[in-house]
Amino acid sequence: MTESPSTQAEQLRLRERLAKLRELPLLRGVGVSGEMARLKRQLERMATEPSADDVWQSVELARHQDRPYTLDYVERICDDFVELHGDRALADDPAIVAGLARLDGRTVVLVGHQKGRDIRERTHRNFGMTYPEGYRKAMRTMELADRHGFPVVTLVDTPGAYPGVAAEQHGQGGWIARCQLLMARLSVPSVACVIGEGGSGGAVAIALADRVLMQENAIYSVISPEGCAAILWRDAGEAKKAAAAFKPDALHCFELGVVDGIVPEPEGGAHTNPDEAARLLGESLRAAVAEVEPLDSDERRRLRRRRFRMMGMYLE
Amino acid sequence: MEGRIDVTVENRGAGRAETDGKRHPNTCPSCHSHYRDDELEQTLRVCPQCGHHFPVRARERVAQLADRGTFVEEDAGLRSADPLAFFDLRAYTDRLAEAEVATGLGDALIAGAAAIERRPCELAVMDFAFMGGSMGSTVGEKFARACDRAGSRQVPLVCVTASGGARMQEGILSLMQLPKTVCAVDELHEARCGFISVMTHPTTAGVLASFASLGDVIVSEPGALLAFTGPRVVQQTTREKLPDDFGLAESNARFGHVDAIVPRSELRPFVGRLLAMFSRAA
Numbered sequence: 249m250t251e252s253p254s255t256q257a258e259q260l261r262l263r264e265r266l267a268k269l270r271e272l273p274l275l276r277g278v279g280v281s282g283e284m285a286r287l288k289r290q291l292e293r294m295a296t297e298p299s300a301d302d303v304w305q306s307v308e309l310a311r312h313q314d315r316p317y318t319l320d321y322v323e324r325i326c327d328d329f330v331e332l333h334g335d336r337a338l339a340d341d342p343a344i345v346a347g348l349a350r351l352d353g354r355t356v357v358l359v360g361h362q363k364g365r366d367i368r369e370r371t372h373r374n375f376g377m378t379y380p381e382g383y384r385k386a387m388r389t390m391e392l393a394d395r396h397g398f399p400v401v402t403l404v405d406t407p408g409a410y411p412g413v414a415a416e417q418h419g420q421g422g423w424i425a426r427c428q429l430l431m432a433r434l435s436v437p438s439v440a441c442v443i444g445e446g447g448s449g450g451a452v453a454i455a456l457a458d459r460v461l462m463q464e465n466a467i468y469s470v471i472s473p474e475g476c477a478a479i480l481w482r483d484a485g486e487a488k489k490a491a492a493a494f495k496p497d498a499l500h501c502f503e504l505g506v507v508d509g510i511v512p513e514p515e516g517g518a519h520t521n522p523d524e525a526a527r528l529l530g531e532s533l534r535a536a537v538a539e540v541e542p543l544d545s546d547e548r549r550r551l552r553r554r555r556f557r558m559m560g561m562y563l564e
Numbered sequence: 565m566e567g568r569i570d571v572t573v574e575n576r577g578a579g580r581a582e583t584d585g586k587r588h589p590n591t592c593p594s595c596h597s598h599y600r601d602d603e604l605e606q607t608l609r610v611c612p613q614c615g616h617h618f619p620v621r622a623r624e625r626v627a628q629l630a631d632r633g634t635f636v637e638e639d640a641g642l643r644s645a646d647p648l649a650f651f652d653l654r655a656y657t658d659r660l661a662e663a664e665v666a667t668g669l670g671d672a673l674i675a676g677a678a679a680i681e682r683r684p685c686e687l688a689v690m691d692f693a694f695m696g697g698s699m700g701s702t703v704g705e706k707f708a709r710a711c712d713r714a715g716s717r718q719v720p721l722v723c724v725t726a727s728g729g730a731r732m733q734e735g736i737l738s739l740m741q742l743p744k745t746v747c748a749v750d751e752l753h754e755a756r757c758g759f760i761s762v763m764t765h766p767t768t769a770g771v772l773a774s775f776a777s778l779g780d781v782i783v784s785e786p787g788a789l790l791a792f793t794g795p796r797v798v799q800q801t802t803r804e805k806l807p808d809d810f811g812l813a814e815s816n817a818r819f820g821h822v823d824a825i826v827p828r829s830e831l832r833p834f835v836g837r838l839l840a841m842f843s844r845a846a
Contacts (some may be wrong), residue, residue, distance in 0.1 A: 409793075411793035411798050411801050412798060413804050413806060413807065415793075416792060416793065416798070417815070419819065419820075419821045420793070421792035425772075425775070432743070432750040448730075449742060449769065453773075455743070456746065468739075469736055469739070470735055470739040471732055493648065494648060494650065495735055496736065500736075504736060506740055552747075553751060556740065556744045557708060557747055559704070559737060559740035560701030560702075562644060562701045563644070564641065
């Protein structure tokens with residue numbers, strides 16, 4: 249079969265890129281949810297390095313006011329959902345929802361950050377910023393999943409854990425750490441997907457999963473662009489520059505081995521067609537669960553830990 | 565300006581301790597007493613007048629805690645890479661080189677085998693002077709390897725933290741050091757080794773929200789700031805009125821987040837007692 253020179257050049261470039269990816273030390277041994285074929289498909293989707301503008305577009309789309317939130321996806325993906333409330337100790341944190349869900353005729357435990365749509369709901373949901381009580385609610389529902397053998401699915405969408413006095417007094421840092429530790433120990437399969445803002449510790453608290461996915465226009469970052477700009481540039485207005493520097497977009501996260509796959513969104517972003525976005529997300533979640541489910545639980549836990557132990561890049 | 569008399573010498577030290585960020589490092593911020601460096605070294609860098617705990621550099625902390633000559637450093641050659649080719653006002657690689665020259669350390673954490681009060685352990689110590697003790701890939705990897713060594717040698721791990729959190733310059737990979745170190749602690753638990761976390765000023769953000777909070781026993785020094793979000797950011801974001809002891813070790817103890825606040829002079833025997841509790845040989 250003859251191919252036009254431009255396709256050949258394209259393929260050559262992709263091959264080079266794949267070769268480069270394989271050389272990255274952090275990818276060594278990590279089961280990048282797949283095979284090179286899948287990797288290649290995703291690379292093809294976004295063949296070029298995102299520019300500063302592309303990165304900033306992701307930031308804006310990830311925070312778009314019409315972007316579907318956890319409950320929007322739940323009602324479209326799940327056949328049934330019973331929300332569970334409260335941390336069984338102190339309170340019920342509305343910034344995080346958790347419950348039993350039916351997905352393809354089976355029960356899973358679903359946990360996700362929840363933002364609000366109008367000003368009243370936004371305040372009620374605290375803009376998706378979780379208190380320690382929220383992580384405790386997540387933990388007790390994950391424990392329930394572990395007891396009954398239900399897979400755990402988490403949807404990550406938070407600007408960060410809430411930075412308030414009471415949150416600190418209730419042990420914000422400690423509960424974020426313990427929520428991760430619990431996820432490291434789960435004997436059931438787990439899948440996390442960043443569906444909007446993956447803001448720092450508040451996000452990673454519920455994202456220590458067997459498979460971590462990211463929607464095409466989601467962001468996942470160590471600090472908000474504004475926060476980074478305020479500290480390093482001493483000017484929060486330099487957020488765009490900061491975002492371009494620390495690269496929170498899906499493709500960069502994928503290349504760095506932080507996420508296993510990128511979930512496509514409808515043209516123009518998830519908010520343009522929530523039904524289609526939900527269909528694509530649902531498909532990816534099911535595929536990811538199916539991928540890790542056949543493993544023996546000890547083996548799965550070992551691989552999960554290895555996945556995270558490989559994270560990072562250093563010189564020996 | 566001509567004719568103006570320079571009075572800076574007379575004014576030196578007069579009522580500027582609160583406002584001037586460039587206070588001499590050996591001047592006590594709470595009682596303004598000033599000490600020679602060797603004086604402070606002898607008092608374990610605790611102010612003899614008021615008990616203020618000055619920061620301690622990693623190597624000096626090792627000398628304070630470990631039995632003389634027992635510390636054998638490992639992974640000293642590990643260095644940070646620059647995965648994002650990060651450049652803010654200066655290049656990350658420049659900042660790293662500068663920090664290494666200034667501190668004599670390869671990164672913000674040193675680790676190795678040691679004995680404390682004749683009890684063998686693995687000892688990991690952070691240094692706030694190296695880029696604010698921030699945790700990037702190297703710090704995460706060194707901590708994880710310290711857990712591995714503790715597990716394989718079947719000794720407890722003692723970790724002394726001092727950190728501003730995850731290192732921004734490595735972006736998302738720094739955030740990934742949270743789950744990474746958490747997984748390392750999980751493996752340490754599986755190896756049934758004890759983990760004593762000593763939180764010193766300041767232990768905040770990413771380090772507090774990962775391994776530091778997972779100690780079997782959590783010890784802190786008096787007056788240390790232990791907070792996920794520091795007081796300045798909390799104040800700015802929420803406009804809440806902060807309690808005077810916001811985020812301090814004493815407040816954390818009152819709310820049940822630390823097991824003990826131990827003055828530096830008693831830290832070594834205290835850790836020694838804990839190591840005896842966790843020791844297999846006993």
